[in-house]
Amino acid sequence: MIENLQINEESLNGVIENARLDKSFTGYPSIDKPWLKYYEREFDESEIPDMSIYQLALLSNKDNMNKTAIDLRTGANDYEKGIKISYGTLFKRILMDAKAASIIGVKKNEIVPFILPNVPEARILVYSSSVIGSTTYPVSPLMPENQLEEFISSNEIKNLFIFNAFYEKYSKALKKTNLSNIIVLDGSESLPSYIRVFKDIKEKLTGEKKDIIKYDKRVFPYNEFIKYRKDFTGDIEPFYDENHIAAIIGTSGTTGLPKGVCLSDRNINTAALSYKNGKVFEGNMMDALIPSIGYGISMLHYQTVDGKYIYLIPELLTDRFPEALSKIKPENFPGGPVHYINLLGSEEFKNGKIDNFKNLISGGASLPNAVESELNGVSEGYKEEGVNDDIVVRQGYGLSENVAICSFSKRGSYAFGSVGIPVPYLIVGVFKPDTDEELKYGEPGELCITGPSVMEKYLNNDEETDKVVKIHRDGKRWIHTKDIAYMDEDGHIFHVDRIKNIFMRTGFNVHPSKISEFINTLPYVSNSVVIGFDHPKEVCVPIAFVQLDETMVKGMTDDMVEDILMKECYSNLEETSVPYEFVFVDDLPINLGGKIDVRKIKSQSDIDLNKGKVKKRLYFN
Numbered sequence: 001m002i003e004n005l006q007i008n009e010e011s012l013n014g015v016i017e018n019a020r021l022d023k024s025f026t027g028y029p030s031i032d033k034p035w036l037k038y039y040e041r042e043f044d045e046s047e048i049p050d051m052s053i054y055q056l057a058l059l060s061n062k063d064n065m066n067k068t069a070i071d072l073r074t075g076a077n078d079y080e081k082g083i084k085i086s087y088g089t090l091f092k093r094i095l096m097d098a099k100a101a102s103i104i105g106v107k108k109n110e111i112v113p114f115i116l117p118n119v120p121e122a123r124i125l126v127y128s129s130s131v132i133g134s135t136t137y138p139v140s141p142l143m144p145e146n147q148l149e150e151f152i153s154s155n156e157i158k159n160l161f162i163f164n165a166f167y168e169k170y171s172k173a174l175k176k177t178n179l180s181n182i183i184v185l186d187g188s189e190s191l192p193s194y195i196r197v198f199k200d201i202k203e204k205l206t207g208e209k210k211d212i213i214k215y216d217k218r219v220f221p222y223n224e225f226i227k228y229r230k231d232f233t234g235d236i237e238p239f240y241d242e243n244h245i246a247a248i249i250g251t252s253g254t255t256g257l258p259k260g261v262c263l264s265d266r267n268i269n270t271a272a273l274s275y276k277n278g279k280v281f282e283g284n285m286m287d288a289l290i291p292s293i294g295y296g297i298s299m300l301h302y303q304t305v306d307g308k309y310i311y312l313i314p315e316l317l318t319d320r321f322p323e324a325l326s327k328i329k330p331e332n333f334p335g336g337p338v339h340y341i342n343l344l345g346s347e348e349f350k351n352g353k354i355d356n357f358k359n360l361i362s363g364g365a366s367l368p369n370a371v372e373s374e375l376n377g378v379s380e381g382y383k384e385e386g387v388n389d390d391i392v393v394r395q396g397y398g399l400s401e402n403v404a405i406c407s408f409s410k411r412g413s414y415a416f417g418s419v420g421i422p423v424p425y426l427i428v429g430v431f432k433p434d435t436d437e438e439l440k441y442g443e444p445g446e447l448c449i450t451g452p453s454v455m456e457k458y459l460n461n462d463e464e465t466d467k468v469v470k471i472h473r474d475g476k477r478w479i480h481t482k483d484i485a486y487m488d489e490d491g492h493i494f495h496v497d498r499i500k501n502i503f504m505r506t507g508f509n510v511h512p513s514k515i516s517e518f519i520n521t522l523p524y525v526s527n528s529v530v531i532g533f534d535h536p537k538e539v540c541v542p543i544a545f546v547q548l549d550e551t552m553v554k555g556m557t558d559d560m561v562e563d564i565l566m567k568e569c570y571s572n573l574e575e576t577s578v579p580y581e582f583v584f585v586d587d588l589p590i591n592l593g594g595k596i597d598v599r600k601i602k603s604q605s606d607i608d609l610n611k612g613k614v615k616k617r618l619y620f621n
Contacts, residue, residue, distance in 0.1 A: 027440045030429030030450075035421035035491025038413040039278055043424035045452045048273060052240040052265045053247075054094070054130035056272070057304045061087045064307045070120050072190055072312050075320055079327045082311070083190060085120060090304075093120075097128035099232035100225050104181050106159055108133035108239060111248065113152075114161035115139045115170070115292075119314045120190045121222065122291040123300055125161060130246055130265070133239030137248040137260070138292040141166045142591065147258065149173040154460075161185065161222070175216060185222045187314070240265065248459055249294050251400040260459030261294065261400045270425050270453040271298045271403035272305040278424040280410045281306075282358050283331030286324070288313035294400030295363060299334050318590065322346035325360075326353040333357070336364040337371070338590050340393050341527055344371055354392070358411065363396040363404070365595045366495050366513060368520040368527075369417060376416070383490070384414035395419045397495065401468060401479050402426075402453045407493050418492040419485075426451035427476075430487055433499060434480065436472035444496050447485040450476045503532040503540040508576040515542055515569075515577050522568055524552045524561055527588050529596045530579065535609045541580035545601055545618070547588050558584055558616060580609075585618045 026032055036042055049056060061069075065088035072083040106112055112134045116122045122138065129136040139148065141163075148170055151157070158180040162170070167184055174182060246268055248260040275281060285308050289296040303310050311328050321339045326348040333339075340362055343349050373379050375392040384391065394411075397419035398404035406428060407420035422428040426449055430439045433446040454477050457465045472478050484496040497511045504510070512530035519528045526549045535541045546565070553561050562582045569578045583605065589597040600620065607614050 028429070028438050029441060029487045029491065030427050030438060033422075033427070033491070034489055035413075038410065038421055038491070039424060043277065045270070045425050047277070048266055048270050048425065048452050050240075050242060050266075051269070052130045052238060052244070053268050053272075053301055054127045054238055055240060056265075056269050057127060057301065058091060058238075060305045061091070061307050065091070067307065068309050069304070069307075070123075070190075070310050070312050072120060072314070073324070073328060074313070075315055075324070079313075079324045085190065087307070090120075090124070093124050094127045094131065095236060096226055096229045097124050098131035098236055099229040100227070101128060101132055101134070101159070102236065103228040103231045104159065104225070106132055106134050109244070110134045110159075111137050111155050111157055112159050112161070113137040113139045113157060115141055115143075115166050116161065116163050116185060117141075117187075117314045118288060118290055118296070118312060119163075119185070119187060120312065121161075121185055123304070126247065126291070126297070126300060127304075131236060131238050133241070133244060135245045135248060137250075138290075138297065140250055140290070140292040141169075143250065145170055145173040149176055152177045152179065159183070163187070167219075171216070179218055181225075182216065182219045183222050183225045184219055189222050242266070245456060247297055249297060249400045250292060251294065259461055259464055262456045262459055263297070263403055264456050267403050267453050267455060268297065268301050269305075270451065271405045272302040274405055274423040274425050274453070275302045276306045278410070280359075280408055280423065281308075281332045282411075284309040284311065285332040285334070286311040286313065286328055286330035287334065288315065288317040288321075288324075289334060290316065294404035295334060295398065298398070298404040318342060322348040322354070325357075329356040331357055332359045332361070334361040334363065334396075336590075336595060337362055337367045338596075340367060340375060341371055343393075344374055345526075349375075357392075360393045361396055361408070362393050363398065363419075366419065366517075367393065367395055369517050370521045372416065378416050380416055382416040383492075384412060387411045388414065397493065399449075399479065399481060401455045402449050402451070403455075405453055406447075406449050413490075413492075415488070415490070415492040417494060418488075419495050420493060421491045422493070426453060428487070428493065429478075430485060431480075433484075436470070436474075436478070439486075441489045442486055444484055444486040446499065447481045447483045447493065447495075448478045449481065450478045454479055501532070505535075505541055505576045506538050508574070510540070510542055510577055512542055515544065515573065515579065518569070518572060519544055519546065519565065519579075522565065524548055524564065529588060529598065529601065531598060531602060533580075533607055533609055535580070538580075541609070542577065543581045543583060543605075543607065543614075544579040545583050545585050545588065545605070547585050581614050581616075583607075583614070583616060583618050585620065587620060589620050 067087055068084045069087040069090045070085040073079045112129055114125050126136050160179055161183045164184050164186045245262045246265045247263045251261050287310050289299055311330055317324055318338055319342055322343050348354055391414050394409035396408040398406040407422050409420040413421050429448050430445040431448050439445040469477050482499040485493055487493050497513045501512050515530040516528045519525055526547045528544055528546045530542045530544045532540045533543050589600045591597040
């Protein structure tokens with residue numbers, strides 16, 4: 001009997017494997033690839049060329065040198081006037097940077113960090129590093145001083161580019177390092193030379209500019225750095241090696257610990273060609289993404305490879321996003337939920353001043369259903385048939401570990417509440433968490449991704465790499481995202497929650513994002529986030545941090561509002577999902593990735609339920 005059972009099990013495994021090899025419907029999304037019906041053709045990763053990100057960018061723009069690459073806009077002039085940089089000028093400046101960097105001693109495979117806002121020089125440094133063969137590392141200006149100091153020391157960093165507004169924060173830490181060169185930028189580098197001259201004269205007359213150069217002999221301005229190019233003789237030969245790490249992106253990753261995501265040229269080129277060859281975006285783009293996030297580097301390279309006209313915004317757009325959108329009128333914009341929450345409440349949206357767009361993109365975190373419904377004028381169950389030009393915002397999904405690219409609700413494929421369909425060159429499946437047992441359509445499990453954009457590794461951290469990138473029985477490297485999701489039979493991905501966010505309360509699973517999603521539908525609430533906190537008797541309980549709509553609660557006390565919210569939750573949620581406490585906040589802090597900053601909320605809330613310690617009102621600093 002035991003032998004017969006083993007034979008039957010083997011036969012069953014054979015049937016399953018044959019079904020996977022059969023191109024007919026199998027019920028397994030990663031085999032059926034139902035999303036391909038939204039594209040003109042199937043894509044093969046052999047199409048990804050063996051070349052550096054610089055070489056692909058240059059090749060793609062051989063006929064675009066006279067076209068505008070960057071139109072730099074700022075809030076200082078109400079976004080209405082810009083400084084234009086052509087593709088020809090952009091590539092000229094890239095080579096100038098590469099030559100200057102070579103003269104000051106930048107080597108192949110050397111990590112070269114920069115701490116910069118979304119300015120043209122950030123893009124130039126990414127590509128000039130590619131020319132030399134060094135590895136660019138855009139560092140978040142939120143990185144703690146001691147972490148930056150440790151990173152520089154442990155990786156023997158010799159050269160650093162930094163914005164002068166960030167220098168003061170890190171000056172003490174930088175003095176303790178063995179850096180050879182600290183190149184400082186002040187935002188004037190892309191101004192025409194005659195404007196820079198008048199700016200310098202004004203600063204000398206008024207004393208407005210603080211001279212930081214005298215504090216450290218290793219520090220010198222970017223405009224002095226560029227002059228080193230004159231010492232470079234001959235031409236510079238672009239570097240390429242198939243194993244080269246082109247960029248490193250800092251992230252807390254899927255496991256919550258700070259890490260550096262190592263991305264190869266092939267990884268980053270795949271991201272760009274996924275969008276370009278899939279014809280995902282049409283027309284120009286407005287970009288306000290900080291380069292130190294995965295989506296920043298992904299969009300930066302895609303925009304260049306596709307020869308886009310880019311309205312570049314060097315500041316974080318949050319409350320001024322509707323104003324910039326209405327004045328610039330871009331056809332595409334990649335942002336996060338915070339942008340569309342602000343858009344929904346804006347006068348610009350209410351007065352119909354938002355038009356001309358094709359794709360307003362929301363990624364980084366799930367867009368609240370209530371916001372999506374109001375902006376798009378659709379609700380649960382809606383699926384796009386053809387292209388609905390009335391859809392305002394379309395969701396996407398990705399991780400730094402795969403160049404922030406996995407899925408997007410491209411035109412013609414939108415489904416309410418979905419984070420989109422997989423992009424070209426990637427295969428997406430849903431698996432039982434931490435296994436390679438694939439689930440069928442509609443079954444929630446761990447979202448996993450394979451394809452040529454899967455990161456090489458985490459920097460100096462094989463243990464964490466092995467937790468996230470796993471080889472399945474098909475022999476492919478799959479990213480285990482730690483996100484719970486399911487896929488429908490059309491290939492739409494629906495995000496449920498983070499595995500690490502889901503917790504047990506008295507033996508029952510609690511999904512914080514679903515609680516928050518409901519709370520956000522209540523008229524008294526502007527925005528909310530729900531976080532689990534340890535509890536002495538119930539193990540872990542949800543606490544809701546709520547930003548109120550002040551016009552709706554005018555004349556009401558906090559106790560009155562809390563009573564209403566609590567009654568609504570008891571009427572509409574399972575009892576274990578009803579918040580243990582409501583904490584009212586002046587605002588919900590947003591990190592540089594455009595997500596609600598849960599870490600900051602947890603640290604500043606100072607909640608300790610073991611001691612019965614909860615602040616009912618919280619103001620963030």
